[in-house]
Amino acid sequence: MSQKFDIPFAGRAHDYLEAETEAVIEVMRNAKSLTQGEYLKRFQEKVRCYLGVDHVFAVSNATNALEMAAQLCCFNQGDEVIVPAHTFTSSAYPFLKAGARVVWADIDLKTRVVNVETIESCLTSKTRAIVVPHLYGYGVDMPPILELAEQRGILVIEDAAQVFGVEVGGKKVGTFGHFAAFSFHAHKNISTIGEGGILVVREKRHAELASKLRHNGHCDFDFPREDYWIPAMGNVDLPQLDGQALLPSNYCLNEAACAVGELLIDRVDHINSQKRRRALQIIDSLTEYPELEFHRVDSTRHNYHLLVARMKHGRRDQFIRKMATEHRIQCVVQYCPLYRYPFYQKLGLGDASCPNTDKFFDSMVSFPFQQSLTSEDLDKILLASKQVLRELAHE
Amino acid sequence: MSQKFDIPFAGRAHDYLEAETEAVIEVMRNAKSLTQGEYLKRFQEKVRCYLGVDHVFAVSNATNALEMAAQLCCFNQGDEVIVPAHTFTSSAYPFLKAGARVVWADIDLKTRVVNVETIESCLTSKTRAIVVPHLYGYGVDMPPILELAEQRGILVIEDAAQVFGVEVGGKKVGTFGHFAAFSFHAHKNISTIGEGGILVVREKRHAELASKLRHNGHCDFDFPREDYWIPAMGNVDLPQLDGQALLPSNYCLNEAACAVGELLIDRVDHINSQKRRRALQIIDSLTEYPELEFHRVDSTRHNYHLLVARMKHGRRDQFIRKMATEHRIQCVVQYCPLYRYPFYQKLGLGDASCPNTDKFFDSMVSFPFQQSLTSEDLDKILLASKQVLRELAHE
Numbered sequence: 189m190s191q192k193f194d195i196p197f198a199g200r201a202h203d204y205l206e207a208e209t210e211a212v213i214e215v216m217r218n219a220k221s222l223t224q225g226e227y228l229k230r231f232q233e234k235v236r237c238y239l240g241v242d243h244v245f246a247v248s249n250a251t252n253a254l255e256m257a258a259q260l261c262c263f264n265q266g267d268e269v270i271v272p273a274h275t276f277t278s279s280a281y282p283f284l285k286a287g288a289r290v291v292w293a294d295i296d297l298k299t300r301v302v303n304v305e306t307i308e309s310c311l312t313s314k315t316r317a318i319v320v321p322h323l324y325g326y327g328v329d330m331p332p333i334l335e336l337a338e339q340r341g342i343l344v345i346e347d348a349a350q351v352f353g354v355e356v357g358g359k360k361v362g363t364f365g366h367f368a369a370f371s372f373h374a375h376k377n378i379s380t381i382g383e384g385g386i387l388v389v390r391e392k393r394h395a396e397l398a399s400k401l402r403h404n405g406h407c408d409f410d411f412p413r414e415d416y417w418i419p420a421m422g423n424v425d426l427p428q429l430d431g432q433a434l435l436p437s438n439y440c441l442n443e444a445a446c447a448v449g450e451l452l453i454d455r456v457d458h459i460n461s462q463k464r465r466r467a468l469q470i471i472d473s474l475t476e477y478p479e480l481e482f483h484r485v486d487s488t489r490h491n492y493h494l495l496v497a498r499m500k501h502g503r504r505d506q507f508i509r510k511m512a513t514e515h516r517i518q519c520v521v522q523y524c525p526l527y528r529y530p531f532y533q534k535l536g537l538g539d540a541s542c543p544n545t546d547k548f549f550d551s552m553v554s555f556p557f558q559q560s561l562t563s564e565d566l567d568k569i570l571l572a573s574k575q576v577l578r579e580l581a582h583e
Numbered sequence: 584m585s586q587k588f589d590i591p592f593a594g595r596a597h598d599y600l601e602a603e604t605e606a607v608i609e610v611m612r613n614a615k616s617l618t619q620g621e622y623l624k625r626f627q628e629k630v631r632c633y634l635g636v637d638h639v640f641a642v643s644n645a646t647n648a649l650e651m652a653a654q655l656c657c658f659n660q661g662d663e664v665i666v667p668a669h670t671f672t673s674s675a676y677p678f679l680k681a682g683a684r685v686v687w688a689d690i691d692l693k694t695r696v697v698n699v700e701t702i703e704s705c706l707t708s709k710t711r712a713i714v715v716p717h718l719y720g721y722g723v724d725m726p727p728i729l730e731l732a733e734q735r736g737i738l739v740i741e742d743a744a745q746v747f748g749v750e751v752g753g754k755k756v757g758t759f760g761h762f763a764a765f766s767f768h769a770h771k772n773i774s775t776i777g778e779g780g781i782l783v784v785r786e787k788r789h790a791e792l793a794s795k796l797r798h799n800g801h802c803d804f805d806f807p808r809e810d811y812w813i814p815a816m817g818n819v820d821l822p823q824l825d826g827q828a829l830l831p832s833n834y835c836l837n838e839a840a841c842a843v844g845e846l847l848i849d850r851v852d853h854i855n856s857q858k859r860r861r862a863l864q865i866i867d868s869l870t871e872y873p874e875l876e877f878h879r880v881d882s883t884r885h886n887y888h889l890l891v892a893r894m895k896h897g898r899r900d901q902f903i904r905k906m907a908t909e910h911r912i913q914c915v916v917q918y919c920p921l922y923r924y925p926f927y928q929k930l931g932l933g934d935a936s937c938p939n940t941d942k943f944f945d946s947m948v949s950f951p952f953q954q955s956l957t958s959e960d961l962d963k964i965l966l967a968s969k970q971v972l973r974e975l976a977h978e
Binding site: 198199200203204208209212213215216217219220221222223224248249251252255277278281284285373374379381382383404405415416417418419420421423424425426428433435436437438439440441442443444445505508509512519520521522524526528529530531532534535 | 614818
């Protein structure tokens with residue numbers, strides 16, 4: 189499909205610096221281990237210090253981080269988890285796997301994310317957890333949500349896949365909840381060579397189980413050993429929490445990805461602010477087209493992982509069609525309300541009352557906005573958008 | 584721990600050729616996508632042709648491949664799966680996660696793997712699947728096991744983590760069962776930069792579900808679309824089999840790993856035969872020490888992923904201790920009978936009647952044997968072994 193476009197939507201997010209490719213070569217040539225070694229420790233430590241948290245686990249991808257978080261929620265039958273329907277599917281289904289019932293929350297139309305009101309209206313006596321996706325790169329207003337959750341004894345999971353480095357009230361996103369999942373997938377602002385993620389865990393009792401969950405239940409023996417092979421080389425134990433057995437998987441991230449990740453933490457602030465500057469330029473250049481409603485945030489609260497707008501004149505599909513056919517620029521729509529997918533419908537989760545979710549999805553447009561686009565590409569997108577908007581205004 | 588050793592057990596398996604590091608640099612610099620792209624397709628096609636099978640799925644690791652296979656078995660309550668207790672933990676626990684009851688099979692003492700007799704004695708009316716690990720790099724005698732399974736309508740899963748390229752009766756291992764899992768972990772004969780695996784699927788009805796299981800339920804729409812964004816960019820559907828819902832995960836392998844994997848398939852036969860030649864040299868140099876019983880196989884049925892022996896004189900621990908302290912060579916013991924781990928004991932799987940499994944584990948030694956060892960390293964291991972065996976004979 190992308191051959192049809194001069195500017196496809198899903199290009200790679202960013203290029204790698206020479207030092208980053210060299211780090212991978214160094215791992216391939218000289219690392220003592222290719223997985224679960226020194227680079228993993230260094231990457232985790234770097235992220236831990238950057239965020240200012242206690243417990244950080246590098247994993248294969250953010251979905252796997254959310255699966256670990258969902259298991260650590262230790263759901264009992266009938267427990268409910270509040271999830272906005274306007275998000276990527278991985279924000280929701282790991283919680284179904286872990287035994288919870290999903291309750292769809294609506295979003296705020298201006299910020300395109302949940303807030304304490306949209307969450308509060310979904311609360312019942314069975315609510316056990318809240319999933320908060322910081323969508324598009326914008327940090328959700330966490331303090332009131334946390335306050336509500338604390339009053340009710342509810343767990344908070346931040347789906348921080350798109351917001352590494354973003355801050356709310358001077359505090360890094362991903363450090364508010366009981367758990368947070370970051371993604372370093374190919375399309376994210378920084379990517380550990382295509383796949384990768386981080387699970388942040390607040391409480392020690394959860395952190396103690398996370399490394400077992402990540403790696404087959406492997407752990408140390410809890411008694412001193414005279415010989416390294418007796419009774420076995422390593423132990424395998426069952427992660428247990430609140431009387432429940434949590435079955436592990438293998439979610440290990442290799443050393444090459446960790447080596448690149450460690451270096452990328454040094455430039456994530458630069459990438460985020462460059463994307464924000466570019467986004468604001470485009471937004472401010474389009475103010476004469478009020479039918480295109482952006483969410484303008486000139487602070488570290490938005491990293492503009494994605495550049496999206498709501499089209500208020502009802503001609504969204506014509507806009508995308510003209511951008512594609514007349515300008516070879518691939519705009520897309522995101523994120524399909526989860527209750528519209530057969531996946532959730534077949535699981536009895538096809539009904540929802542989320543008017544803003546429907547309204548936004550049915551009128552939104554997401555522009556190509558990867559960091560690897562050139563200034564010329566962005567100029568083309570801007571000029572083409574203006575031309576199409578003018579044409580649509582006169583039709 | 585490994586600093587204490589001149590020759591540690593768990594060094595990296597093999598070095599990378601210049602072309603392999605260059606392939607990774609090429610991906611990092613120029614690949615259109617860093618995951619789920621052209622390299623994935625090429626790697627899968629290469630493996631498919633090498634094995635001569637229809638359906639191949641590259642995944643994050645072999646554990647994840649086994650988790651997918653276990654789900655596709657579609658267990659009902661009470662179903663049993665036969666698994667040898669002498670194997671890595673990932674041969675067993677994915678089947679517990681998928682709802683089966685594990686029944687421990689014993690091994691044959693000479694080959695250190697299951698055979699049709701050890702499996703047959705575990706059969707009950709509830710047996711629904713058999714897991715066959717080709718341990719240490721040796722191909723299990725599959726035809727009689729398949730015959731038995733077919734008579735009874737039982738699924739066969741090959742845990743082929745250690746045997747890529749191995750043949751039984753001229754047929755590649757991993758092509759016998761309904762499912763097979765290969766590993767390209769850091770310690771394997773070929774490694775996709777530390778982590779990686781392949782799921783082989785025999786039947787089309789299973790293959791049609793595998794890509795959904797691998798990637799969040801993502802799939803194409805089953806109707807033609809005029810516009811690429813309507814009703815959504817992509818579909819998310821529920822993998823269903825025999826009336827059961829199978830919940831997916833994200834098990835995607837990045838493009839860099841796939842690029843290296845594609846090249847490694849070209850030299851796996853060379854690596855396997857080099858390891859076999861080296862193993863036979865060591866085995867044949869130790870024939871004057873009959874207390875050390877190797878499994879000698881001079882054919883493509885063994886790739887000697889690992890070099891292991893049973894010590895028949897009852898002084899295994901003294902042997903390993905002397906090798907470690909007097910020669911700084913790290914021998915280890917593998918694979919602790921799974922029923923001895925707290926993990927399985929806490930799940931009610933601590934009892935077993937597997938005398939050969941106990942006997943072999945309690946007397947076995949596994950030598951450092953990664954391909955990256957030099958001839959001098961191997962000479963040191965051989966000389967040290969002889970010296971220690973002589974000393975033990977005179978104690």
